[in-house]
Amino acid sequence: MKRVFGAAFTMAATVAVGLSWATIGNAACGKVSIAEMNWASAELMANVDKIILEKGYGCEVELVAGATMPTFTSMNEKGAPDVAPELWANAVVEPLTKATSEGRLIVANKAPITGLGEGWWLPPATIKKHPELKTALDVINRPDLFPYSEDKSKGAFVGCPAGWGCQLVNANLFRAFEMEKKGWVLVDPGSAAGLDGSMAKAVERGENWFGYYWSPTSMIGKYKMHKLDFGVPFGGKENWDGCMVKAEKDCANPKVSSWTKSEVNTVVTSNFKKNAGVALDFISNRVYPGDIMNGMLVFMTSQKASGKDAAFEFLEKHGDVWEKWVSPDVAKKVKASL
Amino acid sequence: MDWFFNFPDMSRSDLREFKKTVDFAFTDFSRSYGADIESFFDPLLMFLVWFEKFFINTPWPLIVLGILILAWIGSRSIPVVIGTFLSFMLIGYFGMWEDTMSTLAIILVATFLCISIGIPMGIAMARSNKVQALIVPILDVMQTIPSFVYLIPVVMLLGIGKVPGLIAVCIYAIPPIVRLTNLGIRLVDKDVLEAADSFGANYWQKLFGVQMPLALPTIFAGVNQTIMMALAMVVIASMIGVKGLGLPVLRAISNQYLALGLMNGLAIVVLAIIFDRVTQKFGLRMQKYRNDGKD
Numbered sequence: 125m126k127r128v129f130g131a132a133f134t135m136a137a138t139v140a141v142g143l144s145w146a147t148i149g150n151a152a153c154g155k156v157s158i159a160e161m162n163w164a165s166a167e168l169m170a171n172v173d174k175i176i177l178e179k180g181y182g183c184e185v186e187l188v189a190g191a192t193m194p195t196f197t198s199m200n201e202k203g204a205p206d207v208a209p210e211l212w213a214n215a216v217v218e219p220l221t222k223a224t225s226e227g228r229l230i231v232a233n234k235a236p237i238t239g240l241g242e243g244w245w246l247p248p249a250t251i252k253k254h255p256e257l258k259t260a261l262d263v264i265n266r267p268d269l270f271p272y273s274e275d276k277s278k279g280a281f282v283g284c285p286a287g288w289g290c291q292l293v294n295a296n297l298f299r300a301f302e303m304e305k306k307g308w309v310l311v312d313p314g315s316a317a318g319l320d321g322s323m324a325k326a327v328e329r330g331e332n333w334f335g336y337y338w339s340p341t342s343m344i345g346k347y348k349m350h351k352l353d354f355g356v357p358f359g360g361k362e363n364w365d366g367c368m369v370k371a372e373k374d375c376a377n378p379k380v381s382s383w384t385k386s387e388v389n390t391v392v393t394s395n396f397k398k399n400a401g402v403a404l405d406f407i408s409n410r411v412y413p414g415d416i417m418n419g420m421l422v423f424m425t426s427q428k429a430s431g432k433d434a435a436f437e438f439l440e441k442h443g444d445v446w447e448k449w450v451s452p453d454v455a456k457k458v459k460a461s462l
Numbered sequence: 463m464d465w466f467f468n469f470p471d472m473s474r475s476d477l478r479e480f481k482k483t484v485d486f487a488f489t490d491f492s493r494s495y496g497a498d499i500e501s502f503f504d505p506l507l508m509f510l511v512w513f514e515k516f517f518i519n520t521p522w523p524l525i526v527l528g529i530l531i532l533a534w535i536g537s538r539s540i541p542v543v544i545g546t547f548l549s550f551m552l553i554g555y556f557g558m559w560e561d562t563m564s565t566l567a568i569i570l571v572a573t574f575l576c577i578s579i580g581i582p583m584g585i586a587m588a589r590s591n592k593v594q595a596l597i598v599p600i601l602d603v604m605q606t607i608p609s610f611v612y613l614i615p616v617v618m619l620l621g622i623g624k625v626p627g628l629i630a631v632c633i634y635a636i637p638p639i640v641r642l643t644n645l646g647i648r649l650v651d652k653d654v655l656e657a658a659d660s661f662g663a664n665y666w667q668k669l670f671g672v673q674m675p676l677a678l679p680t681i682f683a684g685v686n687q688t689i690m691m692a693l694a695m696v697v698i699a700s701m702i703g704v705k706g707l708g709l710p711v712l713r714a715i716s717n718q719y720l721a722l723g724l725m726n727g728l729a730i731v732v733l734a735i736i737f738d739r740v741t742q743k744f745g746l747r748m749q750k751y752r753n754d755g756k757d
Binding site for chain 1: 733
């Protein structure tokens with residue numbers, strides 16, 4: 125090992141300093157800030173990225189708390205943080221396309237987690253009691269099964285918290301499926317805690333619950349929630365991008381549609397490419413299989429583990445997954461540090 | 463020397479076990495008693511829903527008229543009444559009428575609830591030093607504990623919506639009225655009480671005839687603070703699904719809608735200022751006798 129390094133240094137001295145720095149790799153990585161989004165899978169990914177970038181590539185990594193819209197806006201406008209490991213791009217399609225075409229942002233990984241998605245969910249107990257509820261269309265005809273606490277004659281459909289991108293989509297789908305006419309109320313849970321709380325409360329007590337959620341999440345894993353088929357095909361890109369994701373005033377005639385395929389990306393700034401270009405390959409190689417991710421999320425909730433704990437657990441237990449993302453050299457360094 | 467530099471803490475697995483036990487105990491509690499607790503609050507929920515509908519469905523000119531009359535009765539001040547009128551006109555003009563009415567409804571119920579629980583608590587505290595020693599730490603906790611810490615268990619018990627929102631608002635808003643009722647009664651002059659004693663007043667006569675009237679200005683400062691703090695909790699309450707001015711503020715925060723956030727935020731401020739001015743003027747009038755013959 126020493127000999128290799130020695131050779132590298134001699135080369136560095138004789139050929140060109142700049143070139144050798146790039147080949148050694150370590151010193152070519154500068155300061156990187158990674159957005160640690162406020163949900164479990166993103167916390168895990170941010171912490172895994174931090175450990176691998178620090179130990180494997182010698183970057184200086186700082187984790188920054190984030191959420192989809194603020195983080196994206198900040199990356200787009202200010203170029204910081206440098207990495208958004210799990211950016212749900214559906215909410216920011218247009219500005220993201222613009223930013224990538226202008227070279228400010230780079231979509232480094234188009235699908236960092238497999239098998240994920242947003243949609244409408246039912247608890248397993250509801251499915252068991254009412255096996256006839258096969259699609260969203262079936263559920264929509266039975267508001268009586270999901271009484272709204274403030275008006276028992278109506279059904280409660282728990283939408284997306286105020287201000288999230290999905291809030292507009294849910295509101296538009298609510299209109300497209302004519303749910304108000306069929307006796308539904310669109311409940312705004314107000315925050316992620318409100319949404320989780322309402323689902324957890326219903327499932328823990330064996331009550332019926334019908335609402336929006338997304339996977340992979342510890343909530344879905346923990347409560348074994350059932351994703352509903354919408355019972356209608358996807359209504360077309362034009363309907364979705366031009367109407368569903370917009371405010372009511374810009375979407376006069378929403379068409380019924382299943383939920384669009386979720387685009388989850390790892391987005392990095394152009395600055396990251398400059399500062400930590402060596403690690404770009406790792407970012408674009410790392411794909412978490414959906415079942416492994418779900419397993420990690422259940423681990424996080426059942427063990428009350430933080431993102432950092434979970435990252436170490438992941439690196440220790442699932443070497444077969446992550447060692448393929450990096451060169452053997454880097455893998456060895458990361459392993460030695462565990 | 464390891465214990466000197468690193469705190470000798472509980473082992474990680476024990477800590478995890480401890481957290482799990484607490485969580486499990488609470489889940490168990492929620493499973494067995496949650497439905498009962500929920501139905502206990504049902505009448506309150508029905509009332510809240512009715513009260514909100516009443517505010518929203520009453521034609522706006524009647525609401526404005528009613529508020530102006532209340533403002534006049536409270537403040538007896540033309541500028542305050544004019545200011546109230548203009549504020550509500552602007553709120554309506556900018557399309558925030560319905561949200562404002564929702565907020566107004568829940569704030570009024572919260573204030574009423576806080577006062578009707580808080581004043582008896584304050585009286586009990588003023589009567590006995592032991593009760594005071596017991597309640598003061600509880601009030602400290604209520605005022606400083608981060609709201610989400612108790613919001614999560616409340617949501618697990620009662621779901622999202624008005625009742626948990628109301629509870630969250632009251633937990634934060636009740637301490638000032640309790641503290642100031644206690645303080646007001648304790649500050650009543652000993653000589654005055656002695657005089658009442660010498661006239662043969664019994665406990666209740668002393669309380670309602672002497673202590674309460676003399677403490678009223680202080681108690682009123684408490685009512686005023688309670689209303690202010692209830693309004694400050696509007697946005698937090700919206701985080702567990704309470705309709706009103708808080709929801710647009712939340713939407714604005716996550717989307718950087720500057721104008722939307724500012725407008726709804728200012729509507730909350732305007733409500734607060736109106737409540738504040740009216741109750742303050744009312745409180746001032748009640749202690750007018752204090753200035754009699756002093757100038």
